[in-house]
Amino acid sequence: MLESLVQQRFAVPGARAEGIRALSDHLLKEMSEGGLRRGVKLPPERELSERFGISRGSVRRVLAHLREQGLITQTVGSGTFVAAQAEALRRPRPEPEPAHTSPAELMVARLLIEPLMPGLIVQNATAADFQDMFHCLEQSEAAGSIEEFEHWDEALHRSFAHATHNSFFVRILDLTNQVREQGEWGRLKRISLTPETRRQYQVQHRAIVDALKDRDAVQARRLLVEHLEQIQRNLFSRPGA
Incomplete structure (x- = not known):
């Protein structure tokens, strides 16, 4: 599923394409590796815009794409949160689970x-x-x-x-x-x-x-x-x- 999402990403010409792809890759990678889990609130658009060097409109475009895929939810006045469906991106760990540690x-x-x-x-x-x-x-x-x-x-x-x-x-x-x-x-x-x-x-x-x-x-x-x-x-x- 992750690979198909990456293939669908933003064919945007010009310098901003790199920042858009970087933001998209970052969010998908964090979801797939468990860094962003169900219910976690994403940083605000302004912060993502500054961090990845793209406009807030471009940030909204990335978030809209993830929302369409069911990976995030957005509520006016509350913010953007990772949705339950993002758990489907989680990659199984190649190593066996560790023995129980107290x-x-x-x-x-x-x-x-x-x-x-x-x-x-x-x-x-x-x-x-x-x-x-x-x-x-x-x-x-x-x-x-x-x-x-x-x-x-x-x-x-x-x-x-x-x-x-x-x-x-x-x-x-x-x-x-x-x-x-x-x-x-x-x-x-x-x-x-x-x-x-x-x-x-x-x-x-x-x-x-x-x-x-x-x-x-x-x-x-x-x-x-x-x-x-x-x-x-x-x-x-x-x-x-």
């Missing part, structure tokens, strides 16, 4: 592995990498539901892995996100993610990204460890955890 096991592993990333990020990250991080921050802060916040939280940590420019960390974060899709993690997150803890995470996320942008690996690592330890406490120090 949230406690996951947090122990994250505390060992993720603090290794800032050293590589400050060496290798590009301007585009930092742009992706700030995009994730903005979307998580604007999220209207726990599911949407969790999506952009995952995306931010995945952007850290990509900014290392080391494929091992990308694979590890993909595996981490597979574990986070398991039901037990979701239950604990719903219990622990109060308005106050969400504000804490947002402040911590901003501080981590700012330290990385300043190329301060020591500070970024310290802040990341504190953030992960805070998540660990919030997940397991509550009744029913």
Whole structure:
């Protein structure tokens, strides 16, 4: 299905064709790989226009095409959301599903592995990498539901892995996100993610990204460890955890 959609894309002459194709490819790729899931709100037209260097009219054309395919829904005053039909684009993972990993096991592993990333990020990250991080921050802060916040939280940590420019960390974060899709993690997150803890995470996320942008690996690592330890406490120090 994905291939047929790509073939139908926008035969537009001129310089704007590249930006239109880039936006179309980006949205379809994110849907097919699970980066954009059912119910997730897409960025506003203005942001997509600036990010891909095309007019808002061109953005609307791409979105109209996806809406006609049933992949998104649009509501005046609410925005554009990924539709249930987009799940049909999801590609099966070639590797077998991992054995069940408990949230406690996951947090122990994250505390060992993720603090290794800032050293590589400050060496290798590009301007585009930092742009992706700030995009994730903005979307998580604007999220209207726990599911949407969790999506952009995952995306931010995945952007850290990509900014290392080391494929091992990308694979590890993909595996981490597979574990986070398991039901037990979701239950604990719903219990622990109060308005106050969400504000804490947002402040911590901003501080981590700012330290990385300043190329301060020591500070970024310290802040990341504190953030992960805070998540660990919030997940397991509550009744029913």
